[in-house]
Amino acid sequence: MYAVTMENPPALGKESIIDVQGSEGKSGSVLGPGDDAAVVAAPDGRVVVSTDVLVDGVHFRQDWSAPDDIGHRAAAASLADVAAMGAACTALVVGLAAPADLPLAFTLRLADGLRDEATLVGASLVGGDVVRSDLLTIAVTALGDLGGRDPVTRSGARPGDVVAVCGRLGWAQAGLTVLRRGFGSPRALVAAHRRPEPPYSAAVDAAMGGATSMIDISDGLVADLRHVAAASTVRIALNTAALGPDAPLVEIASAFGADPLEWVLGGGDDHAFVATFPQRSPLPDGFRVIGAVHAAQDSPDVIVDGAPWTGSSGHVHFGPG
Amino acid sequence: MYAVTMENPPALGKESIIDVQGSEGKSGSVLGPGDDAAVVAAPDGRVVVSTDVLVDGVHFRQDWSAPDDIGHRAAAASLADVAAMGAACTALVVGLAAPADLPLAFTLRLADGLRDEATLVGASLVGGDVVRSDLLTIAVTALGDLGGRDPVTRSGARPGDVVAVCGRLGWAQAGLTVLRRGFGSPRALVAAHRRPEPPYSAAVDAAMGGATSMIDISDGLVADLRHVAAASTVRIALNTAALGPDAPLVEIASAFGADPLEWVLGGGDDHAFVATFPQRSPLPDGFRVIGAVHAAQDSPDVIVDGAPWTGSSGHVHFGPG
Numbered sequence A, B: 001m002y003a004v005t006m007e008n009p010p011a012l013g014k015e016s017i018i019d020v021q022g023s024e025g026k027s028g029s030v031l032g033p034g035d036d037a038a039v040v041a042a043p044d045g046r047v048v049v050s051t052d053v054l055v056d057g058v059h060f061r062q063d064w065s066a067p068d069d070i071g072h073r074a075a076a077a078s079l080a081d082v083a084a085m086g087a088a089c090t091a092l093v094v095g096l097a098a099p100a101d102l103p104l105a106f107t108l109r110l111a112d113g114l115r116d117e118a119t120l121v122g123a124s125l126v127g128g129d130v131v132r133s134d135l136l137t138i139a140v141t142a143l144g145d146l147g148g149r150d151p152v153t154r155s156g157a158r159p160g161d162v163v164a165v166c167g168r169l170g171w172a173q174a175g176l177t178v179l180r181r182g183f184g185s186p187r188a189l190v191a192a193h194r195r196p197e198p199p200y201s202a203a204v205d206a207a208m209g210g211a212t213s214m215i216d217i218s219d220g221l222v223a224d225l226r227h228v229a230a231a232s233t234v235r236i237a238l239n240t241a242a243l244g245p246d247a248p249l250v251e252i253a254s255a256f257g258a259d260p261l262e263w264v265l266g267g268g269d270d271h272a273f274v275a276t277f278p279q280r281s282p283l284p285d286g287f288r289v290i291g292a293v294h295a296a297q298d299s300p301d302v303i304v305d306g307a308p309w310t311g312s313s314g315h316v317h318f319g320p321g
Helices: A067-083 A104-120 A171-180 A187-194 A200-208 A221-232 A247-256 A260-266 B067-083 B104-120 B171-180 B187-194 B200-208 B221-232 B247-256 B260-266
Strands: A029-031 A038-041 A046-055 A088-098 A124-132 A137-145 A162-166 A213-216 A234-238 A273-277 A288-295 A301-304 B029-031 B038-041 B046-055 B088-098 B124-132 B137-145 B162-166 B213-216 B234-238 B273-277 B288-295 B301-304
Touching: A038 A088, A038 A124, A046 A067, A046 B088, A046 B124, A046 B137, A067 A088, A067 A104, A067 A137, A067 A187, A067 A200, A067 A213, A088 A104, A088 B046, A088 B137, A104 A124, A124 B046, A137 B046, A137 B088, A137 B137, A162 A200, A162 A234, A171 A187, A171 A247, A171 A260, A187 A247, A200 A213, A200 A273, A213 A221, A221 A234, A221 A260, A221 A273, A221 A301, A247 A260, B038 B088, B038 B124, B046 B067, B067 B088, B067 B104, B067 B137, B067 B187, B067 B200, B067 B213, B088 B104, B104 B124, B162 B200, B171 B187, B171 B247, B171 B260, B187 B247, B200 B213, B200 B273, B213 B221, B221 B234, B221 B260, B221 B273, B221 B301, B247 B260
Parallel strands: A088 A124, A234 A301, B088 B124, B234 B301
Antiparallel strands: A029 A038, A038 B046, A046 A137, A046 B038, A088 A137, A162 A273, A162 A288, A213 A273, A234 A288, B029 B038, B046 B137, B088 B137, B162 B273, B162 B288, B213 B273, B234 B288
16 A cells, blocks of 8 residues: 555545445455455456556546546446456456545546446445546456356457457547547437446356457457457458448538548447357347458458458557557 | 557557566466456455555656666555455556656566566466556556455454564665665665565465454554554554664664654555464564554554654655655
């Protein structure tokens, strides 16, 4: 534990605001906030763990997102990573580096957002560390339980598999574009940027339904599938006819003179789940086929309608990154 | 996963430098870096988890600490928290927010420090997230396994117990004072600031030896024992005759006209372990008695030589915090 200072003891360190509103005893938490460390149930005998860092001005903007939105978004990023392994999320721990003049109400609402997103998947906010920093930075670590299943990795895709996706594609990026141009609507798209809605339970369904590989889409469909292609040493072929952008994307792209398919293929942060399944295997509810897995040619790659994709190769944030 | 940008893909995101030097297959790691999440063995069926955040200029200074020192220090902070529950550390995940102009060699050495400190306790660096930020910030989450034991919390101290400590007291704070005054020696004290040496195995020994409560000293002996007193609803009485500052502290305090006892009672960041044990219980190797637990008076408190302690009530960092 760090930085319990004399100037401002109640808001800093591990006896912090995260503890004050603690969630001891809930779901996976055996020993909640308030000690050196938390204790979380791991009935499987293994624990899945993933961490994500969000920086003010890089991954969110305080003028574009409310504090609870930022909390939801930060929690979703890590929870979706754990779900993408086919695990049920159990707990979150949060490191918060915050300016001295950040209002207490901001921190409380941020914690609310983190806690509420965790609750969506039955997980608890079990601990954290709050320190001073000139730059608001949020580090979220999520834990999960595999329930006796093998983890679904990026490396299991096999030639002949189908590629299927569950969740929104391009909505968060379209919402970010809207905000960048100074607009506050369409509200559905802006909301998709502020609070992604990963279909967490579908990821667990995919694991139970025989998915051979899975990843959550945080960088963009093509960029993330390139990770799968590389790890599995395969070619992944996408079919844009199956990727038809959703109506709100088509509408706003038309108004902006943009190509909605760029958002679908390149937009990150929706945390949809893309998985591969054996051919003719029944797909879990919510998954739709968008392509197929083939043997790798010269090197593993992702092709779109039979050709290399020349659009943006990955999600670019709006800050210094 | 966040922020794999087009500008600088190899150093960012979860396919990052942390993965490149991965530690897959070591000790507690079932599935190491390179996927959405890592999978870590949790044979106990519970997992201990703690997170700490270190910010450049608040918790370390690049002109006072080498990158590997910073890595050691960041890892030690979280590993000591897990050990203070009586758990064996199994894994680390790291979130690194780093300026675009941070040299790659810096990041590699930082990762070396994190990995080497983890190795000291048989744990692995199993994953992480690297993002862009104007301010170097390191968030370390440590996991541990209780081996079937109850966690040793802050709340189990009982009147009649003895208070015992294992590890250095005041060294890191004395080293920081030396650096602040522009000196680079005594080297042992400066080194204690740069790389604390928590006696990790002693913490597990304490748990197996019947410790009724335990905490790692990150904020200062008195400040951290106040957490124990509050959680256990007891008075903790320290005896300075048993706390005689170590020789290097006495020497430099004399040169600086400082009181070495201030460092012993108020200095943080050494990550010594202070625990309570039943009276007449044999103490584990390395622990020495420094006080006793009494029934709380008006409210739980810590007294020193029979009186309230009027020194610095907690460790104050050198930055904006």
